[in-house]
Amino acid sequence: MSARNSNHGTADQSAEKLWGGRFEAPTNKFVEEFTASVQFDQRLYAHDIQGSIAHATMLEGAGVLTTAERDLIVDGLTAIRAEINAGQFEWSIALEDVHMNVESALTARIGDVGKKLHTARSRNDQVATDIRLWLRDEIDRLTRSLDHLLKGLIDLAEREADTVLPGFTHLQAAQPISFGHHLLAWFEMLLRDRERLQDCRKRVDALPLGAGALAGTTFPINRDHTAELLGFARICENSLDAVADRDFAIEFCSVGALMMVHFSRMAEEMVLWSSQQFGFIELDDAFCTGSSMMPQKKNPDVPELVRGKSGRVVGHLIALITLMKSQPLAYNKDNQEDKEPLFDTVDTLAGCLRAFGDLVPTITVKRERMREATRAGFTTATDFADYLVRIGVPFRDAHAVVGAAVRRAIALGCELKDLSLAELQQLESRIGPEVYGALDIDAALAARDHRGGTAPARVRAACLAARQRITA
Ligand code: ARG
Numbered sequence: 001m002s003a004r005n006s007n008h009g010t011a012d013q014s015a016e017k018l019w020g021g022r023f024e025a026p027t028n029k030f031v032e033e034f035t036a037s038v039q040f041d042q043r044l045y046a047h048d049i050q051g052s053i054a055h056a057t058m059l060e061g062a063g064v065l066t067t068a069e070r071d072l073i074v075d076g077l078t079a080i081r082a083e084i085n086a087g088q089f090e091w092s093i094a095l096e097d098v099h100m101n102v103e104s105a106l107t108a109r110i111g112d113v114g115k116k117l118h119t120a121r122s123r124n125d126q127v128a129t130d131i132r133l134w135l136r137d138e139i140d141r142l143t144r145s146l147d148h149l150l151k152g153l154i155d156l157a158e159r160e161a162d163t164v165l166p167g168f169t170h171l172q173a174a175q176p177i178s179f180g181h182h183l184l185a186w187f188e189m190l191l192r193d194r195e196r197l198q199d200c201r202k203r204v205d206a207l208p209l210g211a212g213a214l215a216g217t218t219f220p221i222n223r224d225h226t227a228e229l230l231g232f233a234r235i236c237e238n239s240l241d242a243v244a245d246r247d248f249a250i251e252f253c254s255v256g257a258l259m260m261v262h263f264s265r266m267a268e269e270m271v272l273w274s275s276q277q278f279g280f281i282e283l284d285d286a287f288c289t290g291s292s293m294m295p296q297k298k299n300p301d302v303p304e305l306v307r308g309k310s311g312r313v314v315g316h317l318i319a320l321i322t323l324m325k326s327q328p329l330a331y332n333k334d335n336q337e338d339k340e341p342l343f344d345t346v347d348t349l350a351g352c353l354r355a356f357g358d359l360v361p362t363i364t365v366k367r368e369r370m371r372e373a374t375r376a377g378f379t380t381a382t383d384f385a386d387y388l389v390r391i392g393v394p395f396r397d398a399h400a401v402v403g404a405a406v407r408r409a410i411a412l413g414c415e416l417k418d419l420s421l422a423e424l425q426q427l428e429s430r431i432g433p434e435v436y437g438a439l440d441i442d443a444a445l446a447a448r449d450h451r452g453g454t455a456p457a458r459v460r461a462a463c464l465a466a467r468q469r470i471t472a
Pocket of ligand 1: 097123124336
């Protein structure tokens, strides 16, 4: 809010002060500010006006407003929207919230007809409608942004299908995997988030208007008409629930929290991989910053920030779920506190999606470093054991033979494939020269040739399928 706007409410109070109300003025001002929401809910103005236009249109259809009255109201609201869009609207804390600011501006503009807009409506069903309209649009925006990131991941995965790196368990080198395969694991996590987002949208997509304060209205309203005008898939079926329900917001924040947890895992891997110790990737200069003291530093700030921001979204989920706990039906002013956590969840998700969506395509993959780490980590040990099983050694015995071979390689400071056949045969006489095929990293990768496997051919097929799955 501009300084001029935030002073709006104090003008009267200073006048009161002039009349000598020296004690009450500051108290009034505080309570006014304490109970007001316009500082943050003004963000809902476009959806508030959209809802009001639909409400007035429905009222005219139901014969509650005349056509001339409806036209005046709709034109007035349209003009107010343009004024707000242009940054020329004066918000007043004294008018408490976005709803009363818009309504009083309407009456100031078109006269007493403006006072008819609130017929058959309460701020309780109005605010519930506004949030749903707003959140539905935001979900669609977030989904588009998520799709951009998902496509970026598929592109990179396709390009890096043949790139090998050590897969980890316990952050210890485990088995060779395709880097594309790893990226597609990220894709799967985020695709589930996309599904959850779409599923949550279904519960957002219902109309509360018509519920009034809690018990409905005595006017002959047509809720289906309002729903149709606002593009809602259905109406809220119970007037009490319509004004009391914020499940959809909690659900959204829980989807958001899980999404942020996924982002934080991706972020953590980017931070690790871009470290000197791993050296698997390099992040673009445009996404990093330096140190004010250490000239050599290039810090992965963007992934670090994304990782850090997961905390606030998880916090917002806790805030909303706690806000709702034990609230008696129907509407309570507590629910005014739903907006800031919800807004910040949307903003944080939008920021992180944009950051990752833009960063992922610029990642430089250091293929040689990845391969080097795969070689150094004895990552084909399981393949060695599988080979022994194929030539008749029971798996437990095979496991022990390979363990001994690894010990030997560590002692000699070499890789498994550098151990001579004679040396290997000392451990297990049935070992033949084909063992070296099993120890080959690319062979190990290609051998995992089944759906969900890391064979480069499977990764490429999974990329093709992934493109279909985004649009499905
Ligand atoms: N600013 C309020 C909110 O965000 C609007 C609804 C107020 N309703 C009421 N009966 N005081 O929840």
